[in-house]
Amino acid sequence: MANPLDPEMFDPICPSSAMPIQIGDKWTGMVVLCLEEGPRRFTELRVPLGGVTPKVLTQTLRAMERDGLLTRTAYDENPPRVEYELTELGRSLFSLIAAARAWSRDHLPALLAARAAHESAPAAPRLLRRSPPSGPGR
Amino acid sequence: MANPLDPEMFDPICPSSAMPIQIGDKWTGMVVLCLEEGPRRFTELRVPLGGVTPKVLTQTLRAMERDGLLTRTAYDENPPRVEYELTELGRSLFSLIAAARAWSRDHLPALLAARAAHESAPAAPRLLRRSPPSGPGR
DNA sequence: CTGCATCCCGCTCGATACTG
């Protein structure tokens, strides 16, 4: 396990920021991805996450530990060393993330296009229709 | 379309409130589900959503309309009538919701169990290990 | 290195009241 984590694996320019799916808290899903290849240390996790504050990362990790998604192992060394590793339950989230990625690949462009269309043409917003007497289409 | 919506289709007692997956904003996923059987009116949607405030529901619907997930059709009648209907893109979210449900069915109990265990036994929290010299078991 | 404490900001969500 493991090559160092790519600092840009969560490039903020990537339109995934507009993705309508989220796993747990803001960072939970990304932490899962970071731990895919094996155990990681605290500071190691901070790199690809765009320099999350220690406080927030701790909160996230504690919550995930509490929910049985990962295990925390502290080694009584100097300097201190702590490793986080996914549990079976945590790895089970991969299927979900895969589904989210598949959806994004197939449909996110359409969503972004619709969004862009609304921003450029806020001129045709409220369409009113005379009440159709009957037999509505569809 | 459509029997009236079950007011308890999102029973807050259901543990899905602990589900680590979310579609868009807080209410987006539930709106999608409410529109599964066909077009619905504004007030009709408010019922199963636990009486969401009109303001919040409007925000949600506007955002979804902007993203091309649903269409808004206002009929110039008296009293006014507006119907919301999923687009193809909106319906594409069903696969995602299905994946989330499958995960919940298979793994949510384990998550809840882990959570309960931590609440009842906060006594074994910080396990420290003497640094293992080498060859850590995976 | 790890991670807790404190302060604070912004955003989401909600309650209430009012309009076409």
Place this chain on the structure above:
DNA sequence: CAGTATCGAGCGGGATGCAG
């Protein structure tokens, strides 16, 4: 019926500083 307007509370989340 279908919203809009205004106000406010709560909370996630970030900055900074400090401790084991």
